[in-house]
Amino acid sequence: MSARIVVAGASMAGLRAAEQLRAAGWTGAITLVGDEPHMPYNRPPLSKEVLAGRAPFESLAFRPRASVSDVEWRLGRKVVAAELDGRTVRLDDGTELTYDGLVVATGMRPRRLNCPGPRAGRHTVRTLDDARALREELIRPGARVVVIGAGFIGCEVAATAVGLGVAEVTVVDPLPLPMAGPLGELLGRALRRRHEERGVRFALGAAVAAFTGEERVTGVELRDGRVLPADVVVESVGSVANTEWLEGNGLDLSDGVLTDAWLRAGGRPDVVAVGDVARFPNARYDGVPRRVEHWCIPADTAKHAARTLVAGAAPAPFAPLPTFWSDQHDFRLQSFGAPVLGRQDVRVLDGDPEADVLVGYHHDGRLVGVVALGGQAVAASAARYRAELLKQPALTLS
Amino acid sequence: MKVVVDMNKCQDHGQCVFAAPDVFSLDDAGHLAYVSDPDDALREEVEEAADVCPLQAIRIEV
Numbered sequence: 001m002s003a004r005i006v007v008a009g010a011s012m013a014g015l016r017a018a019e020q021l022r023a024a025g026w027t028g029a030i031t032l033v034g035d036e037p038h039m040p041y042n043r044p045p046l047s048k049e050v051l052a053g054r055a056p057f058e059s060l061a062f063r064p065r066a067s068v069s070d071v072e073w074r075l076g077r078k079v080v081a082a083e084l085d086g087r088t089v090r091l092d093d094g095t096e097l098t099y100d101g102l103v104v105a106t107g108m109r110p111r112r113l114n115c116p117g118p119r120a121g122r123h124t125v126r127t128l129d130d131a132r133a134l135r136e137e138l139i140r141p142g143a144r145v146v147v148i149g150a151g152f153i154g155c156e157v158a159a160t161a162v163g164l165g166v167a168e169v170t171v172v173d174p175l176p177l178p179m180a181g182p183l184g185e186l187l188g189r190a191l192r193r194r195h196e197e198r199g200v201r202f203a204l205g206a207a208v209a210a211f212t213g214e215e216r217v218t219g220v221e222l223r224d225g226r227v228l229p230a231d232v233v234v235e236s237v238g239s240v241a242n243t244e245w246l247e248g249n250g251l252d253l254s255d256g257v258l259t260d261a262w263l264r265a266g267g268r269p270d271v272v273a274v275g276d277v278a279r280f281p282n283a284r285y286d287g288v289p290r291r292v293e294h295w296c297i298p299a300d301t302a303k304h305a306a307r308t309l310v311a312g313a314a315p316a317p318f319a320p321l322p323t324f325w326s327d328q329h330d331f332r333l334q335s336f337g338a339p340v341l342g343r344q345d346v347r348v349l350d351g352d353p354e355a356d357v358l359v360g361y362h363h364d365g366r367l368v369g370v371v372a373l374g375g376q377a378v379a380a381s382a383a384r385y386r387a388e389l390l391k392q393p394a395l396t397l398s
Numbered sequence: 399m400k401v402v403v404d405m406n407k408c409q410d411h412g413q414c415v416f417a418a419p420d421v422f423s424l425d426d427a428g429h430l431a432y433v434s435d436p437d438d439a440l441r442e443e444v445e446e447a448a449d450v451c452p453l454q455a456i457r458i459e460v
Contacts, residue, residue: 016449042454059407062454065445296413299449325411325452334411376410380428383412 003028005309006089006097008079008245009105010034012042013275013298015062017103020306022067030071031097033089035078036127040064044295046131047156048327052163053135057128079106084249084271101309104246104257104265104273108239108293113148117211117221122233125153137232144168146220146230148208150178152326154236155195159328162199170201170228172208172220179333184343184361187333187373190353194373198329203228239293241277255279256291261317263305269312272305274298283319285338285395294324321390322369325379334379337361337369337389349385351378358382368395399438400459403430407455414447414456422447 005021007014010032018030034040041060049055074091081090088098110124123134137143138161145161147154150173161169175181177188178195192202203222212219212227220228241256251266252258257273258265259280265271273280276293278301300320307314326333342361349370351357356374358381360367367389372382401421410430414422421444422432436444441458448456 019449042452044452063457295452296450323413327409376428380410380412380424383415383424386416 003100004098005030005101005103006099007032007103007105008082008089009103009107009242009275009277010036010073010075011040011105011107011275011298012062013107013277013302014103014105015040015064015068016299016302017105017274017306018068018071019065020302021103021310022065023303024306024310026101026306026310028100030068031074031099032071033074033077033079033091033097035076035092036129037076038128039073039075041128043126046128047125047153048160050128050131051125051135051138051157051160053139060128079245082246082249084246084251084266084268087270089245100270102271103305103309104243104271104277105275105298106242106245106277108241108276110235111238111240113208113235113237115208115210118213118215118217120215121213121217121231122211122235124235125157126239134232134234138164138166140231142167143231144229145170145232145234146228147171147234147236148220149173149236149238150175150202150204151181151236151238152179152324154234155179155191155328156326157234157236158195158200159198163329167199168201168229169199170203170230171195172203172206172222172228174205174207176205178202178204182340183333183371184339184346186346186348186353187357187359187371190357190373191328191333193354194329194331239276241291243277258289262308262313263301263318264308270309272309274301274305278305280318282322283317283394284321284392285341292322294322296320296323319394321386323386331374332376332379333371333373334382335369335371336382336386337367339369339371341395342368350381360385363395366392366395399436399441399444401432401434401436401444402457402459403432404453404455404457405430407453409453411452413450413452417447417450418443 078092180188243253256279275298339361345362356378361369370385372378
């Protein structure tokens with residue numbers, strides 16, 4: 001039998017892995033298995049252009065490189081079990097695939113709130129089908145929307161809903177400010193003000209107790225007794241790694257798939273993990289393994305993991321410079337580096353938090369991340385710090 | 399090699415500039431400028447630029 005690499009997961013990380021396997025010199029067979037019926041597509045527009053009705057599927061679909069025109073796609077199929085010692089995975093239709101190399105690219109799914117109440121009317125935004133279903137309900141005249149979770153997805157969905165003309169959009173979060181976890185107080189306050197000026201309401205420092213309604217949700221009951229009327233609820237409260245299928249193989253699956261600095265799982269030379277399911281140490285920082293749900297991570301991990309799988313090892317330990325952005329209303333957040341490691345020492349580098357602002361995050365006096373909030377000019381100014389962040393020696397956290 | 403950027407899609411993220419600085423740049427206002435017929439020796443970095451474009455707005459023709 002000829003050599004084959006199985007890629008479990010057929011989203012961006014799976015596609016990039018297949019392309020990078022070819023770029024690394026793999027000429028054998030590649031089989032991608034993905035549970036969605038769609039070819040790989042770009043997810044960031046789901047909470048924005050797709051919800052707003054401005055993005056048909058063709059505009060989201062990735063254009064695979066010519067080098068992967070011969071790979072086998074098994075779409076609408078899910079990997080349900082793996083026997084790594086025997087180099088075999090099993091699909092949900094009972095098919096068994098043997099492999100010479102395995103790429104774990106099964107990603108994340110939305111975490112759901114486990115509160116009493118009806119399910120109908122409650123949405124998440126992870127897949128194209130999710131976003132289309134949510135749009136149908138958002139555009140019903142007079143819809144009142146409650147978004148639970150003031151992180152990236154929650155803030156973007158709230159902004160898009162306001163842009164669609166939804167009159168009542170309320171964002172609930174247990175923290176006192178939106179996006180306070182990754183960004184800290186200064187930008188959290190600025191974001192809150194920008195959202196409120198554009199019509200978004202907040203219920204902050206608040207936790208959800210239950211959903212009201214019989215057949216379908218009619219409101220969100222908070223622990224302090226308030227009830228927010230709601231025709232549509234969006235749950236954007238984090239995600240859960242799709243790793244159940246790997247259980248029983250001795251891997252550390254406590255939060256995604258733990259890998260080494262070469263993205264190998266369980267020390268196995270024939271199993272790598274890519275994308276947001278991979279929990280990897282970043283040689284640029286403290287070496288603590290973390291999962292990273294940024295858009296650039298699938299391509300970065302795929303390139304590194306493909307070399308590991310095909311050539312035995314990538315040239316150096318994995319050390320990506322984290323980058324993320326978020327488009328909300330008419331402004332953008334643009335980040336380089338690791339602001340989360342410098343939330344205790346936040347300084348304005350340029351501009352004004354009341355207007356467009358560039359903020360630096362420091363650890364032991366050293367710049368570890370920059371975030372711009374505002375228009376294109378300030379976003380571009382953040383990029384000018386990227387080279388400085390890239391040049392820095394590895395950070396030891398005190 | 400011919401490079402085409404769909405400027406209706408481009409939102410000036412600048413990821414292409416990091417991947418292929420010889421081909422893509424941002425001007426002082428932060429807007430994208432690029433060389434549409436770069437040397438073939440730059441193919442690998444242009445391919446990477448196309449991969450990392452958040453809007454997938456970069457196309458390489460031949």
